[in-house]
Amino acid sequence: MKNKYEVVIGLEVHSQIKTETKVFCNCSTDFHSQPNTNICPVCTGQPGVLPVLNKKAVELLVKTALALDCSINKKSVFARKQYFYPDLPKNYQISQYELPFAEHGKLNISADGKIKSIGITRIHLEEDAGKLLHEIGSRQLDCSLADYNRTGIPLMEIVSEPDMRSPQEAAAYLTALKNLIEYIETSDCNMEEGKFRCDANISIRPVGQKEFGTKAELKNMNSISGVEEALEYEVQRQIETVENGGKIIQETRTWDPNEKITKSMRSKENAHDYRYFPDPDLVPVNLDDVFIENIKITIPELPEKRKERLIQEYGLPEYDANVIISDKALVNFYEDALNNTAKDAENIPKLIANWLTTELLGKLNNAKLTIKESPVKAEYLGQLVSFISKGTISGKIAKTVFEEMFNTNKDPETIIKEKGLVQISDENEIIKICQEAADESPKAVAEYKSGKERALGAIVGLVMKKSKGKANPQMVNKILADLLK
Amino acid sequence: MEISKKDVDYVASLARLEFNEKDKESLTQQLGSILNYIEKIKEVDTSKIEPTSHGASGENFWREDKVIKSSQKTIDAIFKNAPDKEADFFKVKKVMDTEEE
Numbered sequence: 001m002k003n004k005y006e007v008v009i010g011l012e013v014h015s016q017i018k019t020e021t022k023v024f025c026n027c028s029t030d031f032h033s034q035p036n037t038n039i040c041p042v043c044t045g046q047p048g049v050l051p052v053l054n055k056k057a058v059e060l061l062v063k064t065a066l067a068l069d070c071s072i073n074k075k076s077v078f079a080r081k082q083y084f085y086p087d088l089p090k091n092y093q094i095s096q097y098e099l100p101f102a103e104h105g106k107l108n109i110s111a112d113g114k115i116k117s118i119g120i121t122r123i124h125l126e127e128d129a130g131k132l133l134h135e136i137g138s139r140q141l142d143c144s145l146a147d148y149n150r151t152g153i154p155l156m157e158i159v160s161e162p163d164m165r166s167p168q169e170a171a172a173y174l175t176a177l178k179n180l181i182e183y184i185e186t187s188d189c190n191m192e193e194g195k196f197r198c199d200a201n202i203s204i205r206p207v208g209q210k211e212f213g214t215k216a217e218l219k220n221m222n223s224i225s226g227v228e229e230a231l232e233y234e235v236q237r238q239i240e241t242v243e244n245g246g247k248i249i250q251e252t253r254t255w256d257p258n259e260k261i262t263k264s265m266r267s268k269e270n271a272h273d274y275r276y277f278p279d280p281d282l283v284p285v286n287l288d289d290v291f292i293e294n295i296k297i298t299i300p301e302l303p304e305k306r307k308e309r310l311i312q313e314y315g316l317p318e319y320d321a322n323v324i325i326s327d328k329a330l331v332n333f334y335e336d337a338l339n340n341t342a343k344d345a346e347n348i349p350k351l352i353a354n355w356l357t358t359e360l361l362g363k364l365n366n367a368k369l370t371i372k373e374s375p376v377k378a379e380y381l382g383q384l385v386s387f388i389s390k391g392t393i394s395g396k397i398a399k400t401v402f403e404e405m406f407n408t409n410k411d412p413e414t415i416i417k418e419k420g421l422v423q424i425s426d427e428n429e430i431i432k433i434c435q436e437a438a439d440e441s442p443k444a445v446a447e448y449k450s451g452k453e454r455a456l457g458a459i460v461g462l463v464m465k466k467s468k469g470k471a472n473p474q475m476v477n478k479i480l481a482d483l484l485k
Numbered sequence: 486m487e488i489s490k491k492d493v494d495y496v497a498s499l500a501r502l503e504f505n506e507k508d509k510e511s512l513t514q515q516l517g518s519i520l521n522y523i524e525k526i527k528e529v530d531t532s533k534i535e536p537t538s539h540g541a542s543g544e545n546f547w548r549e550d551k552v553i554k555s556s557q558k559t560i561d562a563i564f565k566n567a568p569d570k571e572a573d574f575f576k577v578k579k580v581m582d583t584e585e586e
Binding site: 019020021026027028034035036037038039040041044046052053054055056057058077082084085086132133134141142143144145146147148273275278280282283284285286 | 499501539540541543545546547548549550551552554555559560563564566571572573574575576577578579580
C-alpha cells in the first residue's frame with residue numbers, strides 16, 4: 001500500500017540567532033531571566049517607539065546563509081505581518097516578505113547511503129513572539145499569562161524546498177542543518193529551550209503524479225525524533241484517508257507527543273490574511289560586497305568538508321568519520337587528541353577514533369556528561385594511545401589506565417608510573433616468567449606438547465598473573481611457543 | 486473599483502472593529518472613493534520606476550549588540566499600560582494554541 005504513494009515533505013525551521021540583545025531593541029536575550037524583566041517600550045509595542053536593527057543578527061544570518069550556499073539579496077526590507085494574539089503585544093510581527101536576506105541555497109544530507117541535495121528556498125529574519133502560560137504545574141488557569149522576555153528575540157526562518165521524500169530524510173536534513181549551524185555558531189540550537197523549532201509541510205501523491213497533493217502543516221514537535229514520528233503518523237493517516245475514499249484538507253495539525261497522533265487545530269473560518277506591508281519604521285538594508293566578504297572569511301571548515309578530510313588525511317573509515325563529525329566539540333576533541341600523539345606510531349588515527357567513540361563516549365554517556373565536560377583531556381587520550389601503539393602498555397592495561405584517567409583527571413604517564421604499569425618487554429625477564437609458569441603447569445605443558453594448542457592459554461594466563469598483566473602479550477606467546485617446542 | 490458592505494465587514498473584523506449600520510454605509514462610500522482615487526493614480530506609467538517601499542530616504546540604520554536593561558521604573562510603567570497582571574506576568578483572557586505564530 002505504502003509503495004503506491006510518494007511522500008513530499010518541506011520543512012520550516014526557526015532558529016534563534018545567537019545575539020546578546022533582541023533584534024530591534026537593547027533587551028537581553030537571556031533564557032533564564034525572571035519573567036518580564038527583559039522588556040522595554042520597543043518590544044512591548046508602546047506608542048511612539050522606534051525599532052532599530054541589531055547588526056549582529058544580520059551578520060549571523062548572512063553567515064548561515066553563506067554556509068548553506070544561498071545567494072544573498074543585497075537589498076532587503078522588513079514587513080509587518082498582522083494578527084491579533086496575546087503573545088504579540090504590537091499586534092504585528094516584524095518579518096520579511098518580498099525581499100528576504102537570502103534565497104536559493106542547498107544542504108547535502110546522507111539518505112540511504114547516498115548524498116542528496118535539499119534545496120533551501122529562503123532565509124529571512126523575524127522577531128519571536130512571547131510565551132503564554134495556560135497552566136501552572138498541573139493547575140489549569142482560567143486566564144492566560146504572558147511573558148514577553150522572548151518577544152523580539154531574533155529568529156532566522158530557514159525554509160526548505162519540498163525535496164524530502166520520507167520522514168527519515170526529514171530527520172537527516174534537520175540533523176545536518178543543526179550540526180552545520182552548531183559548527184558556525186550562529187545559534188545554540190537548543191531544542192528544549194525552543195532555540196531550534198521545526199514545522200513540517202507534508203503531502204502524499206500517487207507515484208508518478210507530477211502535481212503535489214494537498215498538504216497538512218504539522219506543529220509542536222520538540223525534537224528531531226518527534227518530527228520523524230509525527231511525519232510517520234501523518235503519512236499513515238493521509239494514505240488511509242485517501243484509500244478510504246476521503247479527501248485531505250489543507251489544515252494545520254498539532255502533534256501530541258503523549259498520544260503520538262496529530263490533531264486538527266480548530267481552523268478559523270477565514271483563511272489567514274496577514275496583510276503584509278513594508279514596515280515604515282525600518283529603513284531598507286543594503287549589504288555591500290565588503291560586508292558579505294568580511295563574513296565569508298569567518299566561516300570555518302563545514303561538516304561535510306571536514307568529514308572528507310578525516311577520510312582522506314587520516315584514512316578513517318566513513319562510518320567513524322560520520323560519528324566524529326556529528327558534533328563539532330567531538331571532532332575538535334578528536335583532532336586535538338591526534339595532535340598529541342607520537343608521530344612515528346602506527347595506525348593512530350583509527351585507534352584514537354576507537355577509544356574516543358567507544359570507550360570515552362560510553363563513559364561520558366553513563367556519567368551524563370558532554371564531550372566538553374570530559375574529565376579526560378584530548379591531549380591525554382592522544383598520549384594514552386601513543387603508549388599503546390609504542391608497546392609501553394598493553395591494550396588491556398590501557399583500559400585500567402583509562403579508567404583511572406577518567407576518575408582522577410590525571411595524565412596517563414603519571415598513572416602508569418604511580419601504579420608501575422609499564423609493560424614488560426624485556427626478553428630475558430619474560431623468558432624467566434614463562435619458564436616459571438611452564439614449570440608450575442606440567443599438565444598443560446603435556447597437553448600442549450601432545451598437540452592440544454588450546455592448552456597454551458592456561459600457561460599464558462599464569463604468565464599474565466605473575467606479571468600482573470604487564471608482560472607484552474605478543475612476546476609471551478612467541479616465547480612460550482619457543483620454550484615448549 | 487466597487488467596494489461592498491461585505492468588504493467593509495471583513496476589514497472591520499480583521500481590525501477587530503465594530504460599526505453600526507449607518508457608519509458602515511458611509512465607510513463603504515468613503516473607502517470606495519479612496520480606491521477610485523488609487524485607480525486613477527494607477528493610470529500613470531510606472532514601468533520604468535523601482536517600487537517604493539519607504540517614504541524616508543536612507544538605509545542600513547543599525548546598532549551594536551549591547552544590552553541595556555530597562556529600569557524597574559520603566560517595567561512598572563509598561564505594566565501600568567496593560568489591562569491586568571498576575572505576579573510577574575501580564576494577565577490576558579484565556580487563549581488556546583489554535584492560531585499560528
